[in-house]
Amino acid sequence: MSHHPLVRLGTFALLDPAGDITGVRGTSPDGLFLRDARHLSRWQLTLDGEAPAVLVPMSTDDALATAILTPPAGRGEPPPYTVVREQAVAAGALVERLRFTNNRAEPCTARPALTVDADFADQFELRSDDRTYDKGDGRRTRRTRPDGLEFDYRRGTWHSRTTVTAHPAPATADNRTLHWQLDLPPHGEAELTLRVTALPHGAAPPAPAPACPAAAAAETTAAAAAFTGTAPHPADWPELARACARGLADLAVLRTTATGPDGEEVQPPAAGVPWFLTLFGRDALLTSFFALPYHPDTAAATLAALAATQATETDPARVAEPGKIVHEIRHGELAHFGQVPYGRYYGSVDSTPLFLVLLDAHARQTGDPALARRLERHARAAAGWILRHLDDGGHLVYRADSEGLANQNWKDSPGAICDTGGRQARGAIAVAEAQGYAYDALLRTARLARAVWSDPAYADRLDAAAHALRARFHQDFFPPGQDFPALAVDGTGRPADALASDAGHLLWSGLLDRERGRAVGRRLLEPDFFSGWGVRTLAAGQAAYHPLSYHRGGIWPHDNAVIALGLARYGLHEEVRTLARALVDTAAHHDWRLPEVLAGYGRDAHPSPVPYPHACSPQAWAAATPLALLTALRTPPDEHPPPPNRNPEPPAPGL
Known part of the structure; x- marks a missing residue:
């Protein structure tokens, strides 16, 4: 029903x-x-x-x-x-x-x-x-x-x-x-x-x-109107404009109330209805990044709320370590009595680098470094957590949490980080996209260190760590003779070699050189990945693929938004338009509201997108996806070019 x-x-x-x-x-x-x-x-x-x-x-x-x-x-x-x-x-x-x-x-x-x-x-x-x-x-x-x-x-x-x-x-x-x-x-x-x-x-x-009810609805409508302001309106694409307006309206009601580091009330986005109407670090950060050019106050609220809940001590039960940004906050009875670990849970490998990415992006977008200056202590602690992972020449890794999440990247369901046959990676798992986020975070924090905090020596250390991570990634994540990266590498160095959409996130972070980045971007638009409604989480034809699997075949709008921003960064503008058309068509079938996830069935076999049976709707990063598509479409060719082939110099970051 x-x-x-x-x-x-x-x-x-x-x-x-x-x-x-x-x-x-x-x-x-x-x-x-x-x-x-x-x-x-x-x-x-x-x-x-x-x-x-x-x-x-x-x-x-x-x-x-x-x-x-x-x-x-x-x-x-x-x-x-x-x-x-x-x-x-x-x-x-x-x-x-x-x-x-x-x-x-x-x-x-x-x-x-x-x-x-x-x-x-x-x-x-x-x-x-x-x-x-x-x-x-x-x-x-x-x-x-x-x-x-x-x-x-x-x-x-x-x-x-x-x-x-x-x-x-x-x-x-x-x-x-x-x-x-x-x-x-x-x-x-x-x-x-x-x-x-x-x-x-x-x-x-x-x-x-x-x-x-009319008075309650009027209050909600007025608050939404104040939040959305003037919605972005691409005059040459009215369908995209409708999807953007729908997304902003959903973000307006999905806000939750939190406290900033100085006790102030802020309203970051909650993740989604029905299961996740609370603060999730990764979800709020990516949502805020997508919305940043159009609603920078959302990013400021998210950064303040996450700074206030940043871990300051080690607590294995909550996967907390000093400097980590929270994954999930719960207020319910079971969390209160410790029967679930999610009261304040830190089982996320990527919230911490994404916090740094958004902090720098906010300063760039607004031209105001005040927030980056105010959150310097929190940013240094977050960067310190990344550096402790990388100082021994390794990657950013996590271990499966027996009490919490089976995986600690955005594909956090059991079995999601796998090889082509479906075997889950074990031990210390380094997922591909988290390495890209860490690389981007270190470069961006180095920029803040130089431009805002006046600490060039610290900036040099961060830059050196980023370059070293990039070199290790190209060595460890590409099987011999391959130009498509592994989904992950486990503690033994064995690649989880499933063909996965996570590779597209590496374009957004700029981790790949130009040749490989363009090859990966074009590969994601081939029919086994691209269904006609979006890019699948896993390419069809692999033993691990299932069109109704949450993370092993479904199509996530936010995943596609990250990919679109990455395609634009590498100058693949026709591919951006193809992806944007698919997602806008998908939105049209859902009254302009993109759901959390779709089934992976192809458009050639099904004339309308097949729903994923348990998708959240409305859901924050899906709601913000049309805004990210608009940004990708508006990115001028080669505005932030990737480095040439195998060049160790990093690309210029985007926002």
């Missing part, structure tokens, strides 16, 4: 076509969610004792969801009244209005009832991975209020609540069901307004919810 998302500042609701919440679990749970917990798990309307007929299923205009319902009726006896159901979210709240209209010239009585529950399930409990978690002495209670219901959950030091209020107050309440009796005059109307307020553990009480 399709669920319709309503999102605002870390709060989201997923509703069925009638506007109900049924309490399902698994790959597509419904409910009202805040801070990784489901604060409303049942919200089911009946009319005159029966489930309503849906004349117009729930549809959204981004902020306001509307459905048209009636009590069930036969052909010979039309329904006595019609209900317009409107819903919207505010920060920490769901607001609903039911407008009843009498269809007859004589009075009638509507008897609506609403069954309500709050299970306070942690999002990790709702996933369909067959795990169970001991909730110990956790206890749920419910009490009736004159105007509704209140649900309460306590477990040790943990306390969360959900309140439901109604105007007019219910006539009666039994168990979890509220009942009304509304007398409708001939062709007259009556209204029922409901508010659900989530009060999660550890959060300040929210501001009072708006009086009605």
Whole structure:
């Protein structure tokens, strides 16, 4: 069943076509969610004792969801009244209005009832991975209020609540069901307004919810308009302009609230709905980079939030080491009690170099080094973490985390880093794209050291480390006679030689020389990689490939955005246009909103893109992908040329 998302500042609701919440679990749970917990798990309307007929299923205009319902009726006896159901979210709240209209010239009585529950399930409990978690002495209670219901959950030091209020107050309440009796005059109307307020553990009480869904939607729309400003508008490509506008609107509602290094409130992008509406380092950094030319404040918020959560000590349980940038922050019950490691989790090999890439790019884009100066201490700590990995002549590596993620690059699912036969790399894993990010990060931080921090000796050290890493990469990641890099190299030096899209990220970072870079870029547009809707994560035809695999055959818009920026850097402008056309066509099939991931099926076999069954939507770096495509298309030929063949000199970075 399709669920319709309503999102605002870390709060989201997923509703069925009638506007109900049924309490399902698994790959597509419904409910009202805040801070990784489901604060409303049942919200089911009946009319005159029966489930309503849906004349117009729930549809959204981004902020306001509307459905048209009636009590069930036969052909010979039309329904006595019609209900317009409107819903919207505010920060920490769901607001609903039911407008009843009498269809007859004589009075009638509507008897609506609403069954309500709050299970306070942690999002990790709702996933369909067959795990169970001991909730110990956790206890749920419910009490009736004159105007509704209140649900309460306590477990040790943990306390969360959900309140439901109604105007007019219910006539009666039994168990979890509220009942009304509304007398409708001939062709007259009556209204029922409901508010659900989530009060999660550890959060300040929210501001009072708006009086009605229209008011809540107006607040969301106004905030989105203030965020988007003037959306980029390529006049010669109106479809791309629509995709950009849709992406910026999604980024506006996907913002979450965080704290900067000086205690200030900032609003970086959260990763996506339904599973990841929280701060993820890698996702927020790439999203902010894509949006940087059009919305630099997003990058500033992301950098501040990540600086404030940078690791300062070693903690193996959280994969934390001094200088590392956080991968994921969770606020839920299971993280609070240490039953999952993700409360503040650092299992990411690439968030730290990407932090440095974005910091320099922000200074270049804005022409203002103030943020780079303010975050100098954090940048040096991040660069120090990279240098400690490279000082012994190695690569930037990770080891699989048995308690957390199987892989710690963007392809973080089990088995994603593999050879052509599908065998997962083992031991200390050096993935290709992370070496490129590290190379770019060192060069960019060297520039900041010279231009902003007045430390040329430190800059020289960073430059030397970058050049050495580049030389090692060309030696270790290219099998003899090959011009396409391995996906990864494991601790024994064995390459994971699957043909993977990660190679395109090396163009974005400028790690490859001109000859190899152009060869890799053109290879990614050949039919086994390029489906017609985008570049697959793994080229088809390999034993490891599966078109419905998350990271071994699916098509990720953000992956393609990075590739497009890399193609532009290496002067492959026709390839950029081909890729951009494919992704814009994909957006057109999804009401201009790119999903997190698509199935890898080819356009020659399927005239429309095949959905990946569990994709997040809206999702931040997919939302920002059209902005990256626009930047790639606007990159002048050879603006930042790569180095010539085998030349040790680095290319000039982009933004």
